[in-house]
Amino acid sequence: NAGVTQTPKFRVLKTGQSMTLLCAQDMNHEYMYWYRQDPGMGLRLIHYSVGEGTTAKGEVPDGYNVSRLKKQNFLLGLESAAPSQTSVYFCASTSGQVDSPLHFGNGTRLTVT
């Protein structure tokens, strides 16, 4: 049982380039999230989805887009990368039950030069 899998694990982009981060979960969870983690800032919510075909903005959505075409996958896109988007990106999922924890992937480390 893989849980939450993120690809790629590492990536270096030049300013202005685009890329897509993929998150896949095999727990049949309804809710999926993308967070970024920066030193001293903790985990900040970028976008989230409450079910297949739905997406919503989180705390820091600017510069990112997402799609949830299949229940098990949640994609995060950067259309024109900026150095301020250098961060560690975490995907998480949960069933949505009150006491159900967030299950996290192991992150994608992105550097934008």
Added chain:
Amino acid sequence: QKEVEQDPGPLSVPEGAIVSLNCTYSNSAFQYFMWYRQYSRKGPELLMYTYSSGNKEDGRFTAQVDKSSKYISLFIRDSQPSDSATYLCATNTGGFKTIFGAGTRLFVKA
């Protein structure tokens, strides 16, 4: 003001010490309180979960919530080098959006 405030540390203690990690929050509507543990280069994992005020114990770990002062604590007894990690407090209102503190880096020296 952040909704959840947490001192990022780092906090360094000798093996066997009692560790106290703390957070404060601003929204009285928060009902569910969690502590996640994150090892280096890994994703966070749920360590403790508490509903409303009170204490919850699990082995060497005790989570404490004081809603009157909006204070969340995690105590680690007989700390071990394997406890070295970043500890994130988190809370939500019972919905599907969880808010995290900045995380406290803990080092337990052998």
